[in-house]
Amino acid sequence: MGTTWEQFMVVQPLVAKMLTNSIKKNRISHAYLFEGSKGTGKLDAALQLTKSVFCEQRNGYEPCQLCRNCRRIMSGNHPNVHIVKPEGTSIKKQQVQTLQEEFAKTGVESNQKVYIIEHADRMTTTAANTLLKFLEEPHTGTMAILLTENSHKILNTILSRCQTLTFQPLVKHAMVMKLEEKGISKPFALTVAQLTNNIQEAEELCNDEWFAQARTLVIKLCEALGDASSLFFVQEKWLKHFTDKEQIQIGLDLLLLIYKDLLYVQLNETENITFIDQQSLFETFSYSQKRIVSALSNILEAKNRLNANVNVQLTFEQLVLRLQEG
Structure with missing residues (x-):
């Protein structure tokens, strides 16, 4: 089952509102540019808009997701929907020409045709100029959707012919909802939503065995801080798991989240806790607010x-000693 417009209203409210209004009023543009950072749902929205255009049993603006057209768009084999991606590092002139040739043919099923260009900023100059001619003389029933993370790299002449919609970074509750929809547990979803606002990155972290172990080790480190074994734990476990700079920063970010959770427990604001599966453990820690604030400062340093x-x-090792001293 594909994403619905109702779900898009939660993750990209402005974009969803503009597109659903266009569908309702039958004023869909012949060319769109979806811009925004990686993982903000640009391709999902492009496919959803395409389904709304082709759906045989659309309910208002919501495609049915079940008819022949919806299913073929989702599986990537609809004859009138073409997705262009970079070949190697760029989108080449030949790819755009092939697209034009396809669109010049009379549609077997309908004259409605959609093409989606991923990473549109990676078009070569000749590819971009070829596309420009295509946008200047659009065929009736043809819709272009260009996707980019770098709209400043796209020709102004192309930008001026597209309706630009900006996709915002996902807000935390929307990210958690999307991850839970994909079968990821709430404790993990809450944790990664604090580390990234990129849904693809978040999914990769949730499915990474290294990250699962990292999360466990950070909890165990906090338990070890209560006795003299913490330095031994750092040498034997921590430094063997967190080996490069990026991994160590993730470890420290997780440690920050735990100390923030300890503060929320102190303040009776448990609805803000990230490590919800560890709440009962955190309630056994008798740290003063002063000690927690000092720990947060030491981790940031x-x-x-x-x-x-x-x-x-x-x-x-210096950090661990400071955390122990409080």
Whole structure:
């Protein structure tokens, strides 16, 4: 089952409103540019709009998702829907010409045709100029949807012929909802939603065994801080798991989230907790607010020091000692 417009209203309210209004009023543009960072749902929205155009049993603006056209669009084999992607690093002139040739043919089923160009900013100059001619003289019933993360790299002459819609980074509750829809547990969804606003990155983290172990290790480190075993834990477990700079920063980000959760427990604001599966453990920690605030400050300082290329093991051992001292 594909995403519905109602779900888009939650994750991209402005874009969803503009597109559904256009569908309702039958004023769909002949060319769109969907711009926004990776993982904000541009391709999903392009396919949803395409389904709304072709659906045989549309209910208002909502495609049925079940008819022959909806199913073929979702599986990527509708004869009148073409998706162009970069071949290697760029989209070449020949790819756009092939597209034009396809669209010049009379449609077997209907004259309605849609083409979606992913990473439109990667068109070569000749490909972009070929596309420009195509946009200047659109065939009746033809709709173009260009997707990009870098609209500043697209020719102004192309931009001026498209209706531009900007996709905002996903807000946290929308990200959690999308991840839960994909079968990811709420504790994991809440955790990664604090680390990234990119849905693809978030999914990759949730499905990464390394990240699952990282999350567990951070919880165990907090437990170890209560006794003398914490430095041993750092040397034997932590530094063997968090090996490169990016991984260490993720580890420190997770540690920050735990101390924020401890503060929420102190303030009786448990609805804001990220590690919801650890709430009962956090309630057993008898840290003062002053100690928690000091810990947050020390973790942030360690993050900054690691960016300045200091000795990783030494920085982390110093941090652990400070967290122990409180």
